[in-house]
Amino acid sequence: xxxxxxxxxxxxxxxxxxxxxxxxxxxxxxxxxxxxxxxxxxxxxxxxxxxxxxxxxxxxxxxxxxxxxxxxxxxxxxxxxx
Numbered sequence: 001x002x003x004x005x006x007x008x009x010x011x012x013x014x015x016x017x018x019x020x021x022x023x024x025x026x027x028x029x030x031x032x033x034x035x036x037x038x039x040x041x042x043x044x045x046x047x048x049x050x051x052x053x054x055x056x057x058x059x060x061x062x063x064x065x066x067x068x069x070x071x072x073x074x075x076x077x078x079x080x081x082x
Contacts (some may be wrong), residue, residue: 045051046068059065065073
């Protein structure tokens with residue numbers, strides 16, 4: 001058991017030493033995580049149920065659909081008027 005604990009301590013010490021010599025890597029990783037977090041938050045806001053309800057209510061009151069919604073509409077969503 002003593003040998004196993006010494007090996008584990010040696011590995012964690014080596015990992016700590018590598019992280020101390022590469023601060024730019026940690027900063028880069030943090031920047032990438034922050035970037036994707038902001039994208040996720042924007043995506044959640046754009047496709048939330050509350051926004052969908054707001055768009056539907058406004059459309060029923062005669063407001064035009066927002067441009068991002070109009071762009072996603074395809075002809076298959078419409079039926080011909082007879």
